[in-house]
Amino acid sequence: MATAEKYVGGGVPRKEDPKLLTGQGQFLEGLTLPGMLHAALVRSPHGSARIDSVDVSAAAAADGVVAAYSGADLADEWAAGLPMAWPVTDDIRIPDHWPVAQDVARYVGDAVAVVVATSRNAALDAAELVEVDYEVLDAVVDVEAAVADGAPRVHESFDDNKSYTWALTNGEVDEAFAKADVVVKERYTQPRLIPNAMEPRAVVAQPVPSTGDFTVWSTTQIPHVAKVLFALTLGIPESQIRVIAPSDVGGGFGSKLNVYAEEALCIALARRLGKPVKWVAGRSEGYLATIHGRDQVQEIEIAATSDGDILGYRVHILAAMGAYLQLVAPGVPLLGAFLYCGCYGGEAYHFECTGVFTNTTPTDAYRGAGRPEATYAIERAIDSLAREVGVDPAEIRRRNFLPAGDMVQSPGGLAFDSADYEPALDRALELLDYDGFRSDQAERREGGGSRQIGVGFSSYVEICGLAPSQVLASLKYAAGGWDAATVRMLPTGKAEVVTGSSPHGQGHVTSWSQIAADALGIPYEDVTVLHGDTHVAPHGMNTYGSRSLAVAGVAVHNACDRVVDKARGLAAHLLEVAPEDLEYEAGIFSVKGVPDRTKSMPELAFAAWTAHSLPEDSEPGLEASCVYDPPNFTFPFGTHVAVVEVDTETGAVDLVRYIAVDDCGPVINPVIVDGQVHGGVAQGIAAALYEEATYAEDGTLETSSMVNYLVPSAAEFPSFETDRTVTPSTSNPMGVKGIGEAGTIGSAPAVINAIVDALSHLGVTDVPMPASPERVWRAIQAAQGGEA
Amino acid sequence: MIPASFDYERASSLDEALSLLAAGGEDARPLAGGHSLLPLMRLRLARPSLLVDIGGIDELRGVRDDGDSVTIGALTTHHEVAGAAALTGGSGLIAKVAEGIGDPQVRHRGTLGGSVAHADPASDLPAALLALDAEVTLAGPGGTRSVAAADFFVGPFMSAADDGEIVTGVRVPKREGWGSAYQKFQRRAQDWAIVGVAAVVNWTDSGIAGAAIGLTNMGGTPLRAHAVEAALTGTSEKAQILAAVSKVSELETPPADENASSEYRLHLAQVLIARAVAEAAGCPGMQR
Structure with missing residues (x-):
């Protein structure tokens, strides 16, 4: 199809942008319904506390208040606790998780009561009048402290704070380590991160008391999944719940890939009170009550020859789950479990992860989910190996890359499609001018000044296109990995694409329009994309894990092909030729050898609608659906390079250059891909240099607002330099892979490696994340023999 | 919220x-x-x-050149202060400090008087006012009065202003011929200073004839580093400056928070004072 190039691959402006840029976005906070009530939650100020009594009487009597309830008052509302869909082992410990705590509050922010009032202000004011008597218990907030003997238990019903241990072994690991010339062993901490979507979470639940139906608007990434889980949690037939993710959801990064207490609570309150109930998070409230990410302690060992050829890997992880198990939290480390060998070879691999309860906000999937952690560990450790064996860090990567090819077996156990790692590294080195950099660096070191420069590399491979349903079954994930699309030609020649993905900033409306416009041969403007409403788009597995294009986008592509197939039959009938006598290009069927005998897609759409003359066995309408279950994951890869200048007197790090060469296969829209890379890189750099959620020993979240949880702004970044190699995936007909998380996955280790490189002549080999000025300064002091 | x-x-x-x-x-x-x-x-x-x-009270807005000093109305925004032509000589410090407060939105809404009245030991202007021996003017039910900056800041978020009094502005000596610098160390561009050093220096052919150093976020109030100033006077070389800055340890123990320990703050203060003094002196030989 000559027209295949028309929109796909072009940087058409995003359809989503005009309304967002002119303040016309339709976000959930703007939704008001007749008779709507507002909920405000009372949250525990203690990391661990027995709830002796909850007195809501003063709150209930306050102006504007309709009702106020304790957790015990609401206990009858729940058919089940909040859902957890990824029991990774048979013996995993799954605690009860009620939307409002009933006996014990287990983290600062655990809801203990709710007030419902006629305005949000009245609800917030009255929430301060709820009196709760707590018996404060010892809390444990650190993942290593939580597994120590005698640690306070987060859940008294369990013997200790371990939820599960999951392990994976490939090859003869002990043998590989026994014959190694060199073993490097490193320990890294992954700081706890707080996702910062631009739009805080919000929910509105509207009941129809006479029928028992509910419509639930939620700032969710997963309206279809949530619908099923709301039904199970609240005991409402799934057929009576409609879930709508508004047309604009302001970002998620995984934080809205969940089923939250407030969603279940608003539905329960709407059911009890017979009126719509709304809840909107404040920013600091969100810091307590929305999932956090990361919070792991990692030990990685690499066995290698004296030349730096890797033989084997051993990895042990402690992963904080927080106080309860949120939707997919136990599985997050598993998404990285196969990647602690990165894009490198070797003969043996062992991975083991223990999920641990702590008195903290629950963790769950945050941009990259398991893969940034894995990539950080291997990309830092391979630099240690390079230092140990005296090989250049770029060279040691090249030396250990898996061979180029398709379905290349990785020591981690997966077969990577479309592997070709050297060109991305080469391109990154070329953009950097590596030789020039090293000579500048030598000059700086010679000069002995307080501004030293360093370069850091990160060659990553990651896993997207979640996921083949059968593979998910083997990992004990409680849902499938398919997605769905319906493509419908309208009588006037326009097209509707109904997608099971649920965009919240990714630009699916634009990308799906490009795919459909090319396939159907109609203008991009003539494609409408419908999403996010379970009544409009009945099937979907939604948007997370960089899966949308490689699964839902392929479903759109396949559904378009089916529409074209049906149109071909109709065209043949109307042109009175056999279908195989037709050529199709740019939305026009023409009779081979008789190019002026044609039927266009709009003509066929109208003919299919009037249905005046159809082929035998054909039904009216021109529409097709596809539910696509991918045969394999996709494996995007790339090399990222960070250049830093470190002030050795203060420890301040200035990121001077950032180069990202990514391979996500063919690109639908380069503007969108660059945007994803920029945002992802910014989030990874944020982890490397700025962001860290910390708790006091009693469970108080110290970084409770953006004043001290340091989300960087554009002022903190250089202009990113992006480039691509294009190696199509063989796992789907479009060759696409996914790009939503690559930037976050690749960037943090590149930055820390660069800092270590800048200070290596001073003897520094490690700086923990985030590399605050004081941490960098202390690393220098320690390396110089001073006190750290 | x-x-x-x-x-x-x-x-x-x-x-x-x-x-x-x-x-x-x-x-x-x-x-x-x-x-x-x-x-x-x-x-x-x-x-x-x-x-x-009080945002609509025009009499509290604007920068006035009084010859040897400059009077800045309380409602003057940081952006306006940053561009004030009257702030010459050592008083140029105030403009340099204002230019680095928060981000452009903050600088266009936030006011000098509000920042002074709030008396946050981490905000930038108080240290600069201290270094310049500025006066804060107040109006209250009993009339108007002036308080030296050194007496105005009495504790964290506590000032000498009484209940019912309004900060109406500041009067800043110009100190013609003196150079100035503000070294602000922060994690993100829009953050409060972890440590800030406001320096004005009278650099002559024979070296430093006079210096005044105000410190941001090194104590419960903005601080003057008098011992450092005394040690700096008469010096002309980098090594001497580095020796002088160590006197900052004679001040109260600096605060510790999630961005910096006391020890690190003290170290930073020394590095930043040396840099600020060199920059304010405008003498390339003294800069690194």
Whole structure:
């Protein structure tokens, strides 16, 4: 199809942008319904506390208040606790998780009561009048402290704070380590991160008391999944719940890939009170009550020859789950479990992860989910190996890359499609001018000044296109990995694409329009994309894990092909030729050898609608659906390079250059891909240099607002330099892979490696994340023999 | 978060503002740019019963050149201060400091008077006012008065202003011929300083003839580093400056928080004083 190039691959402006840029976005906070009530939650100020009594009487009597309830008052509302869909082992410990705590509050922010009032202000004011008597218990907030003997238990019903241990072994690991010339062993901490979507979470639940139906608007990434889980949690037939993710959801990064207490609570309150109930998070409230990410302690060992050829890997992880198990939290480390060998070879691999309860906000999937952690560990450790064996860090990567090819077996156990790692590294080195950099660096070191420069590399491979349903079954994930699309030609020649993905900033409306416009041969403007409403788009597995294009986008592509197939039959009938006598290009069927005998897609759409003359066995309408279950994951890869200048007197790090060469296969829209890379890189750099959620020993979240949880702004970044190699995936007909998380996955280790490189002549080999000025300064002091 | 309920009045003159505040009692607060007070109210850490909006009082706005000194009205925004042509000589420090406060939005709404009245030991202007021996002018039910900056800041978020008094402005000596610098160390561009060093230096052919150093976020109030100043006077070489800055350890133990330990703050202060002095002296030989 000559027209295949028309929109796909072009940087058409995003359809989503005009309304967002002119303040016309339709976000959930703007939704008001007749008779709507507002909920405000009372949250525990203690990391661990027995709830002796909850007195809501003063709150209930306050102006504007309709009702106020304790957790015990609401206990009858729940058919089940909040859902957890990824029991990774048979013996995993799954605690009860009620939307409002009933006996014990287990983290600062655990809801203990709710007030419902006629305005949000009245609800917030009255929430301060709820009196709760707590018996404060010892809390444990650190993942290593939580597994120590005698640690306070987060859940008294369990013997200790371990939820599960999951392990994976490939090859003869002990043998590989026994014959190694060199073993490097490193320990890294992954700081706890707080996702910062631009739009805080919000929910509105509207009941129809006479029928028992509910419509639930939620700032969710997963309206279809949530619908099923709301039904199970609240005991409402799934057929009576409609879930709508508004047309604009302001970002998620995984934080809205969940089923939250407030969603279940608003539905329960709407059911009890017979009126719509709304809840909107404040920013600091969100810091307590929305999932956090990361919070792991990692030990990685690499066995290698004296030349730096890797033989084997051993990895042990402690992963904080927080106080309860949120939707997919136990599985997050598993998404990285196969990647602690990165894009490198070797003969043996062992991975083991223990999920641990702590008195903290629950963790769950945050941009990259398991893969940034894995990539950080291997990309830092391979630099240690390079230092140990005296090989250049770029060279040691090249030396250990898996061979180029398709379905290349990785020591981690997966077969990577479309592997070709050297060109991305080469391109990154070329953009950097590596030789020039090293000579500048030598000059700086010679000069002995307080501004030293360093370069850091990160060659990553990651896993997207979640996921083949059968593979998910083997990992004990409680849902499938398919997605769905319906493509419908309208009588006037326009097209509707109904997608099971649920965009919240990714630009699916634009990308799906490009795919459909090319396939159907109609203008991009003539494609409408419908999403996010379970009544409009009945099937979907939604948007997370960089899966949308490689699964839902392929479903759109396949559904378009089916529409074209049906149109071909109709065209043949109307042109009175056999279908195989037709050529199709740019939305026009023409009779081979008789190019002026044609039927266009709009003509066929109208003919299919009037249905005046159809082929035998054909039904009216021109529409097709596809539910696509991918045969394999996709494996995007790339090399990222960070250049830093470190002030050795203060420890301040200035990121001077950032180069990202990514391979996500063919690109639908380069503007969108660059945007994803920029945002992802910014989030990874944020982890490397700025962001860290910390708790006091009693469970108080110290970084409770953006004043001290340091989300960087554009002022903190250089202009990113992006480039691509294009190696199509063989796992789907479009060759696409996914790009939503690559930037976050690749960037943090590149930055820390660069800092270590800048200070290596001073003897520094490690700086923990985030590399605050004081941490960098202390690393220098320690390396110089001073006190750290 | 949403503030607790409060009343709101907008004053059209200083006298009206003072009588509204007097009538409002001890929980009434003046509101200027709102960049210190409103965040506290949103967190419900501040719960004023009445806000008296003084933003429309023109007599409190603007920069006036008084010859040897400059008078800056309380409602002058940081952006306006940063561009004030009257701030010459050592007083140029005030403009340099204002230029680096927050981000452009903050600088266009936040006011000098609000920042001074808030008395946050981490905010930048107080240290600069201290270094310049500036005076803070106040108006209250009993009339107007001036307080030396050194006496105005009495504790964290505590000033010498009485209930019912409004900061009307500051008077800053120009110190013609002196150079100035503000070294602000922070994690993100819009953050408060972890440590800030405001320096004015009288550099002559024979070296430093005089120096004044104000420190941001090194104590419960902005601090003057008098011992450092004394040790700097008469010096002319980098090594001497480095020796002088160690005297900063004679001040109170600096605070510790999530951005910096006391020890690191003390180290930073020494590095930054040396840099600020070299920059303010304008002598390339003294800079690194």
